[in-house]
Amino acid sequence: MAVVVTSTLVKPRALAGAPLRATQDPRWVRWLLTGIALGFLAFFLLLPLAAVFGEALRRGVGAYFAAVGDADALASVKLTLIAALISVPANVVFGVAAAWCIAKYSFRGKSLLTTLIDLPFAVSPVISGLIYVLVFGAQGWLGPWLIEHDVKIIFAVPGIVLATTFVTFPFVARELIPLMQAQGSEEEYAAITLGANGWQTFWRVTLPNIKWGLLYGVILCNARAMGEFGAVSVVSGHIRGETNTMPLHVEILYNEYNFVGAFAVASLLAVLALVTLVLKSIVEWRHAHAHVQAHAR
Amino acid sequence: MSLLRKQHSVLPGFGLSLGFTLAYLGLIVLVPLSAAFLKTAGMSWADFVAAVASPRVMAAYRLSFFASLAAASVNAFFGLIVAWVLVRYAFPGKRILDALVDLPFALPTAVAGIALTAIYAKNGWLGQWLEPQGVKIAFTEIGVFVALTFIGLPFVVRTLQPVLEELQPELEEAAASLGANRWQTIARVLLPELFPALLTGFALSFARALGEYGSVVFISGNMPMRTEIVPLLIITKLEQYDYRGATAIAVVMLTASFGLLLLINLIQKWSRRHHRV
Numbered sequence: 419m420a421v422v423v424t425s426t427l428v429k430p431r432a433l434a435g436a437p438l439r440a441t442q443d444p445r446w447v448r449w450l451l452t453g454i455a456l457g458f459l460a461f462f463l464l465l466p467l468a469a470v471f472g473e474a475l476r477r478g479v480g481a482y483f484a485a486v487g488d489a490d491a492l493a494s495v496k497l498t499l500i501a502a503l504i505s506v507p508a509n510v511v512f513g514v515a516a517a518w519c520i521a522k523y524s525f526r527g528k529s530l531l532t533t534l535i536d537l538p539f540a541v542s543p544v545i546s547g548l549i550y551v552l553v554f555g556a557q558g559w560l561g562p563w564l565i566e567h568d569v570k571i572i573f574a575v576p577g578i579v580l581a582t583t584f585v586t587f588p589f590v591a592r593e594l595i596p597l598m599q600a601q602g603s604e605e606e607y608a609a610i611t612l613g614a615n616g617w618q619t620f621w622r623v624t625l626p627n628i629k630w631g632l633l634y635g636v637i638l639c640n641a642r643a644m645g646e647f648g649a650v651s652v653v654s655g656h657i658r659g660e661t662n663t664m665p666l667h668v669e670i671l672y673n674e675y676n677f678v679g680a681f682a683v684a685s686l687l688a689v690l691a692l693v694t695l696v697l698k699s700i701v702e703w704r705h706a707h708a709h710v711q712a713h714a715r
Numbered sequence: 716m717s718l719l720r721k722q723h724s725v726l727p728g729f730g731l732s733l734g735f736t737l738a739y740l741g742l743i744v745l746v747p748l749s750a751a752f753l754k755t756a757g758m759s760w761a762d763f764v765a766a767v768a769s770p771r772v773m774a775a776y777r778l779s780f781f782a783s784l785a786a787a788s789v790n791a792f793f794g795l796i797v798a799w800v801l802v803r804y805a806f807p808g809k810r811i812l813d814a815l816v817d818l819p820f821a822l823p824t825a826v827a828g829i830a831l832t833a834i835y836a837k838n839g840w841l842g843q844w845l846e847p848q849g850v851k852i853a854f855t856e857i858g859v860f861v862a863l864t865f866i867g868l869p870f871v872v873r874t875l876q877p878v879l880e881e882l883q884p885e886l887e888e889a890a891a892s893l894g895a896n897r898w899q900t901i902a903r904v905l906l907p908e909l910f911p912a913l914l915t916g917f918a919l920s921f922a923r924a925l926g927e928y929g930s931v932v933f934i935s936g937n938m939p940m941r942t943e944i945v946p947l948l949i950i951t952k953l954e955q956y957d958y959r960g961a962t963a964i965a966v967v968m969l970t971a972s973f974g975l976l977l978l979i980n981l982i983q984k985w986s987r988r989h990h991r992v
Contacts, residue, residue: 440891440900441803441884448804455800456812458793462865463818466830469840473833512739519732523724531736533980537744540972542926543824544946545965548953549747552754557958559750584743606726616727638820645823647929648946652953665825665929672829672933681833684826691821698821699814 470688474681485682493659494667494683500575501650501663502643505583509639510632513590518624521598522606532595538587546584547652550577573655578663581649586639593635594628601627630705637701641694645687748969755966758959766963771939772948779945782856783924786863791917794871795909801872802879816873819866824929831862832933854936859944862931863924870923871916878912911986915979922975926968 443451475482485491516535520528538546552558554571564571571577605627609619625632647665654661662670664683671680755763766772801813819827834840835852842853852858886908890900928946935942943951945968952961 440888443803443897451796452800452804452806454793455797458797459812459815462868463815465834465840466827466865467818467822469830469833470826472840473830512736515732515739516736519729519736522726523729523733525733531740533976534740534744536976537748540922540926540976541748542928542946542949542965542968542972544928544949545751545926545969548949548961548965549751551953552750552958552962553747555958580743584747587743603724603726610725610727619726620728641821645821645826647823647825651928652950665823668823668825668829669933677833680829684823684829687823687826691818691823691826694821695814695817698817699810 467688470681470684473677474685476681477678481678482682482685485676485679486686488679490659490662491667491679491683494662494664495686497575497578497660497662498644498664501579501582502640504579505586505643506636506640508583509586510590510636512587513594513635514632516591517594517598517628518620520595521601522603535591535595536588538584541584543585543646543648544652546649547581550580550584550653554580572653573657574661577653578650578661581653582643582646585646585649586643589639589642590632590635593631593638597628597631598624630701634698634701634705637694637697641691644690751962751965751969754959754962758963762959763963766960767967771943772945772964774940775943775945775948778856778859778942779925782859782863782944783867783921785860786867786924787917787921789864790867790871790920791913794868794916794920795875795913798872798875798879802876816869819868824866824927825933827865828862828930828933831858831865831930835861835934853934854938854942856942858934858936859931859942862934863927866927866930867920867924870920871913874912874916874919875909878909882908911982915982915986918975918979918982922972922979925975926972 474485516531519525520532551572553560554564554577555561556565556572558572571580605623606619609623610616614622644663645665646663647669650663651666651669654663654666656662656666656670658670664687668680668684668687671677671683758766797816801809801816832839832853835842835845835858837843837846837853839853845852852861882905886904887900890904891897895903926946928944928950931944932947935944935947937943937947945964949961949964949968952958952964
């Protein structure tokens with residue numbers, strides 16, 4: 419045993435010309451693989467990102483801000499925010515409820531339920547929109563009734579909210595289920611034993627424990643909600659200034675050859691994506707930190 | 716409730732949380748999805764076959780299948796290298812690069828689509844150099860492949876990373892001390908350990924590529940029989956008010972996606988068992 423300890427303390431790689439460890443690659447392999455990885459990521463990730471901002475600013479800063487401040491562009495920003503503000507909280511409530519019943523109890527059909535929650539991720543965005551047309555469209559199940567009562571869902575804001583809710587459905591739940599399963603229920607049992615009721619236990623014990631996982635799910639859910647294109651495209655009807663979300667407005671401007679306008683709105687979405695990545699990294703770091711502290715206790 | 720027999724628990728809220736979960740799942744996901752299957756069930760078999768197996772639709776299946784396969788393969792190869800480099804080596808900017816791998820998840824697909832077109836179109840950033848050489852990417856099958864590679868990029872990296880991090884150094888040390896050279900260690904010891912995760916990442920990337928719409932439609936040019944993907948065909952049929960035709964193709968796609976989802980679950984189950992032994 420003592421021999422092993424000394425050998426790790428000496429750190430053989432610090433010695434010049436020392437043989438490589440079994441887990442180390444020769445220097446040329448390291449350089450080659452790092453080069454390939456960096457080249458691949460630069461080509462497929464950095465170049466498209468640079469293209470968005472480069473094209474948006476091609477006619478100068480003035481044209482950029484004129485495009486961003488356009489009335490239709492602002493209307494699309496507003497609609498995107500509305501869709502996210504309804505669908506994200508709805509999926510948060512669902513995610514917490516689903517994680518509570520799946521992680522805290524055992525019942526038959528639990529693994530089937532967990533699989534069904536992931537189902538929307540396996541559905542093509544276009545089909546996610548189509549199925550709501552089949553239910554609420556003029557030809558759909560509820561179509562005649564809706565027309566009779568003058569309720570518009572498809573080609574209107576409610577359809578956009580529904581399609582957005584569908585494509586972002588699993589994000590919060592799939593973050594919380596494994597987290598709450600790993601945390602167990604001991605702290606909740608203790609709270610109940612000490613006389614807390616169910617809601618008090620949830621707000622004061624469970625929620626503080628899951629807050630980072632919840633925030634992580636919300637960040638991912640929100641990014642997808644604001645950026646969804648295919649599903650929303652099917653149900654929106656593309657009415658300028660009324661049923662255009664930001665990604666749809668990008669498409670319209672692009673197809674009208676208004677490239678500066680399209681890339682200017684696209685650049686706002688790219689900034690949103692970058693902010694999402696930064697927040698996600700921070701939460702991952704805090705989460706890992708909290709985890710380590712909890713274990714240290 | 717008799718079907719969903721629960722174990723006795725002192726925690727309250729089982730009925731409320733399960734009831735809400737089932738109601739929400741049913742209303743948002745299951746009922747609308749069943750609408751697609753029921754709509755198609757009302758079609759005659761001949762109509763169904765005519766809708767899902769016409770030459771134009773077959774050409775779209777072929778393109779979607781092979782472009783997704785090629786994109787997932789490229790992502791499996793480069794994803795393995797990227798994951799290896801991010802876990803094993805140290806270099807400046809590594810944390811930023813690691814975070815950036817998720818960009819295709821965070822960037823709206825329409826934005827990716829127009830950005831890739833701006834790069835590869837005839838007068839684009841790279842296109843202006845490539846087209847004189849006779850390499851056409853935008854508005855060809857290669858363009859579809861490039862877009863699908865972009866959106867599937869994170870899957871292989873993200874499924875491999877945790878497995879690579881948990882690999883015991885003893886595995887490689889044992890192989891080396893028994894006389895294996897580095898290549899033998901990688902081929903016979905590391906790759907078999909990584910294989911289930913690699914396969915999962917490949918399947919996830921493939922499944923995502925099959926259904927992708929936003930990033931492809933701008934760069935593909937959408938020519939019938941040549942660069943038309945299956946999701947676009949559904950949109951085209953919808954715009955022609957051919958709801959039955961659109962739904963029939965959707966049902967074929969849904970069946971394929973659910974089959975893939977099942978396959979991915981089986982791979983993961985198999986790899987967990989493989990790991991325990």
